[in-house]
Amino acid sequence: MNLKEDFVSLNKDGLYCKYGDFYIDPVQPVKKAVISHAHADHAISGNKIIYCTGATHAFMQLRYGKNMAAESNIVPYNSSFTINGVIITLIPAGHILGSAQVLMEYMGIKYLYTGDYKMQTDATCEPIEWVKTDVLITESTFADPAVLHPDPVAEIEKLNTIKINILLGAYGLGKSQRLINLINTYAPQKKILVHHRIMPINAIYEKMGVTLGKHQIYGRKLMKNQEEFVYIVPPFTFDSYINAKGVKRLFASGWKNLQVNATDTLFISDHVDWNDILQMVEHTQPSQIWTLHGNGKYLKKYFGDSIFVKLLN
DSSP: OOOOTTSEEEETTEEEETTTTEEESOSSOOSEEEOOOOSTTTOOSOEEEEEEOHHHHHHHHHHHGGGSEEEEEEOOTTOOEEETTEEEEEEEOSSSTTOEEEEEEETTEEEEEOOSOOOSOOTTSOOOOOOOOSEEEEEOTTOOTTOOOOOHHHHHHGGGGOOSEEEEEOOTTTHHHHHHHHHHHHOTTSEEEEOTTTHHHHHHHHHTTOOOOSOEEOOTTGGGSOSOEEEEEOHHHHHHTTTOSSEEEEEBOSOGGGOOOSSSOBOOOSSOOHHHHHHHHHHHOOSEEEEESSOOHHHHHHHTTSSEEEEOO
16 A cells, blocks of 8 residues: 555645645645635635635635635535546535535545534535545544533423523534524524524525525514524624623533533534544544544544554644
């Protein structure tokens, strides 16, 4: 096996593939970039040439406008293209609408960059797909045996016991749309209000055929009434409402430190937990695992000599 241990590496601009001379989700503007999904920590403006899915392109265009990139290449899922001899295929990642794993093949060896991904059911994005690979380059945000995500349906059903209005903090892209769909499905008596910054993102979802369910733009007068409103707001607005009266404050996240009170929590994550990562390894059957965006030490300990584990960060 002619596996390249230096196929990708981290530098000041991000994750670099020297054999193809391109970056994946760069953190600084570069000449050529493959973008896994449209969250701002993965998709920046100012790159010269980008490759991404149609949904990722639409979200980036909304956020960055003409500064998005000098040249954009929209690539359908499971359709290969080549950059300097590296064959690249975008595979659904299940993280948010348009999110992709990046499968790279060079000299007969396959390298799979997962980007952010999840396995929980989500009606608002494409479900994850599996491909075999020689090297799995996985995010390791929650790569800890102590972290196991609860059932998102059971988490949402907690809202049924809260009868006062709820101020619900959530990231605007991906999480908010998932919450709207979940609340409509499992807490249908709730009346969903949405911050004005989130509504244009919702419009892209609807345009791309994703049905979110009933919701309306926030109005100050509405929240003065106790009618089981759930007002979904992005983090910067949520933090400004720290002293809000007459509402229950919740933040939807997989992170314990983002839960704002001890009695009412909402653990809904768009990342894989420990068991999910092990499932990913089972499906992809790599001979090596390289980790990013977290700590891979537990994976290294778990697999021991059975699979080589390299920590890229």
